[in-house]
Amino acid sequence: MNFSSKHIEDVINEFAKLPGVGRKTAIRYLLHVLKQDDKETETFAAALINMKKELKHCSVCHNISDKEICNICSNHNRDKTVLCVVEDIRDVMAIESTQQYRGVYHVLGGIISPLDGIGPADLNIESLVKRISEGEIKEVIMAFSTTMEGDTTNFYLYKRLKEFNITVSTIARGISIGDELEYADEITLGRSITNRIPYENVLPIR
Amino acid sequence: MNLRMAVIRKFVFLFVICTMEQLTLHKLSLVSFKNYAQADVTFSPRFNCITGNNGEGKTNLLDAIHYLSFTKSYFNPIDSQNIFHDAPLFVIQGEFKIGEKEEEVFCAQKKSERKQFKLNKKEYTRFAEHIGLFPVVMASPSDIELILEGSEMRRKFTDSIISQYDRQYLEDIIAYTKVLLQRNAQLKQFSKKGIFDMESLRIWDVQLIELGNKIYNKRKEFSAELEPIFQKYYELISGGKEKVEIVYQSQLIKDDFEALLNESLEKDRVMEYSTVGIHKDDWEFRMENFPVKKFASQGQQKSYLLAIKLAQFEFIKQYRQIIPILMLDDIHDKLDEHRVKHLIELVSRKEFGQVFITDTSKEKIQKLFKGIDAEIKIFKVKDGMITE
Numbered sequence: 161m162n163f164s165s166k167h168i169e170d171v172i173n174e175f176a177k178l179p180g181v182g183r184k185t186a187i188r189y190l191l192h193v194l195k196q197d198d199k200e201t202e203t204f205a206a207a208l209i210n211m212k213k214e215l216k217h218c219s220v221c222h223n224i225s226d227k228e229i230c231n232i233c234s235n236h237n238r239d240k241t242v243l244c245v246v247e248d249i250r251d252v253m254a255i256e257s258t259q260q261y262r263g264v265y266h267v268l269g270g271i272i273s274p275l276d277g278i279g280p281a282d283l284n285i286e287s288l289v290k291r292i293s294e295g296e297i298k299e300v301i302m303a304f305s306t307t308m309e310g311d312t313t314n315f316y317l318y319k320r321l322k323e324f325n326i327t328v329s330t331i332a333r334g335i336s337i338g339d340e341l342e343y344a345d346e347i348t349l350g351r352s353i354t355n356r357i358p359y360e361n362v363l364p365i366r
Numbered sequence: 367m368n369l370r371m372a373v374i375r376k377f378v379f380l381f382v383i384c385t386m387e388q389l390t391l392h393k394l395s396l397v398s399f400k401n402y403a404q405a406d407v408t409f410s411p412r413f414n415c416i417t418g419n420n421g422e423g424k425t426n427l428l429d430a431i432h433y434l435s436f437t438k439s440y441f442n443p444i445d446s447q448n449i450f451h452d453a454p455l456f457v458i459q460g461e462f463k464i465g466e467k468e469e470e471v472f473c474a475q476k477k478s479e480r481k482q483f484k485l486n487k488k489e490y491t492r493f494a495e496h497i498g499l500f501p502v503v504m505a506s507p508s509d510i511e512l513i514l515e516g517s518e519m520r521r522k523f524t525d526s527i528i529s530q531y532d533r534q535y536l537e538d539i540i541a542y543t544k545v546l547l548q549r550n551a552q553l554k555q556f557s558k559k560g561i562f563d564m565e566s567l568r569i570w571d572v573q574l575i576e577l578g579n580k581i582y583n584k585r586k587e588f589s590a591e592l593e594p595i596f597q598k599y600y601e602l603i604s605g606g607k608e609k610v611e612i613v614y615q616s617q618l619i620k621d622d623f624e625a626l627l628n629e630s631l632e633k634d635r636v637m638e639y640s641t642v643g644i645h646k647d648d649w650e651f652r653m654e655n656f657p658v659k660k661f662a663s664q665g666q667q668k669s670y671l672l673a674i675k676l677a678q679f680e681f682i683k684q685y686r687q688i689i690p691i692l693m694l695d696d697i698h699d700k701l702d703e704h705r706v707k708h709l710i711e712l713v714s715r716k717e718f719g720q721v722f723i724t725d726t727s728k729e730k731i732q733k734l735f736k737g738i739d740a741e742i743k744i745f746k747v748k749d750g751m752i753t754e
Contacts, residue, residue, distance in 0.1 A: 274566075277551075279555060312570070312573070319569075346533070
């Protein structure tokens with residue numbers, strides 16, 4: 161496609177680099193920006209630049225943060241003896257929005273998958289081991305996707321953490337809440353039967 | 367253990383006799399499929415012989431039946447290429463009977479659109495759900511690949527038979543392949559980065575060993591069960607002339623999988639891929655203790671393949687409790703008159719159900735079926751037209 165301005169072409173190319181955005185959508189975004197006040201565009205661009213410049217990773221849990229230590233790690237009301245290990249910051253957001261978890265996190269920055277070029281050495285595992293060796297943590301919850309790569313990461317961490325006197329648990333896997341049994345796939349249903357839980361643990365019904 | 371197995375087998379056998387149902391294709395309609403512009407055929411529940419010259423469309427008719435069973439062609443994996451010249455779509459419709467129950471299967475492929483597949487007017491979301499419901503066994507001259515090509519062909523063939531009666535097996539194969547890919551990627555990474563860390567490899571090994579052992583045991587069990595059935599059929603076709611065996615070969619026979627992995631660690635690191643495991647399995651086809659590939663005549667090879675296909679037929683029959691449809695493409699291909707005669711006598715027994723046979727000559731077929739007491743329909747195919 162031919163554009164009358166080099167600048168417009170640049171903007172379209174940049175937008176099109178975003179995930180899920182093709183050339184047509186990029187042009188829509190461009191037209192929208194063209195219609196905006198200059199002020200608004202400046203705010204938009206500044207927000208992006210500031211974020212990149214100011215954003216830090218928490219030195220304790222590797223979550224994104226504005227300060228050296230993130231809001232969760234520095235919050236005195238959080239239970240520092242329970243630690244939840246997750247793949248990336250999206251999972252922190254997801255678990256936080258459940259409002260069920262009062263412990264702290266550790267963000268690995270990925271899961272083990274040599275096919276994607278990620279081995280254990282590329283993840284924040286050493287800092288995790290160091291945190292645990294300090295002795296305050298009593299339980300580690302591993303919360304990864306239930307894929308083969310997730311399970312492998314579970315297994316690797318379990319082996320690394322075995323030597324410490326802590327509980328290592330993983331999030332429950334089974335039938336999702338509100339699902340009908342007949343529509344559950346065989347593997348999930350099979351696992352749910354094998355790893356059934358005492359009824360007291362699900363009381364009271366919410 | 368063996369005695370127990372024998373007793374169980376006997377029970378299974380008795381049970382099968384009581385409930386066995388026959389699969390028959392009663393009617394077939396084609397629109398713009400391969401070289402058929404339009405066709406409607408009613409088949410015999412027993413023998414259907416399709417005759418005609420080369421290139422008239424005998425095999426295409428069998429392929430249409432293959433479509434209804436496997437949702438795809440036996441020959442050409444690209445669906446749109448099976449549409450009649452310049453037509454917008456093809457349609458294959460079949461009226462089946464399983465025992466007394468009537469079932470209607472519909473398959474349509476438009477150019478550049480997703481294939482439609484329906485059972486009793488209800489569309490499938492996953493084609494995999496259909497496979498196995500209407501079992502068909504096809505023997506064709508192109509099966510020779512199974513003997514001549516590499517071990518992958520034989521693994522695929524065995525896997526397809528085992529997965530038909532064991533769903534878990536298929537899941538294990540898929541998982542094994544995935545773990546293997548990850549392990550190989552890890553080995554490549556080591557050499558690229560010039561590092562090595564046993565623990566990163568160990569996490570994949572553990573999974574590989576568990577899945578590999580499961581698959582190995584099932585393949586071993588299957589091979590042991592296949593052997594006598596296969597030998598029985600080979601004897602019946604050949605008239606008991608040669609001694610044949612199929613030998614399952616796996617590195618896991620010699621040693622424990624874990625020990626093998628440890629032993630080959632250095633080699634794996636140099637090669638940058640996994641050199642041991644069930645992905646190296648093979649089945650050696652032997653005749654009089656020599657490989658069939660090199661030392662058997664073409665006719666012997668053909669007999670060998672037919673015996674394998676008939677053994678597959680019997681497997682499906684036992685596990686699914688349905689007598690599948692048998693399709694013998696080009697029955698005179700490479701076989702002498704005696705062996706063809708034996709084969710026809712064999713499939714006219716009551717253990718077999720509906721049989722489709724193609725051949726170039728009507729006279730030969732009539733001669734072949736002389737003295738055989740079964741319902742036979744002979745069709746003639748000429749340039750995409752079928753007449754009885």
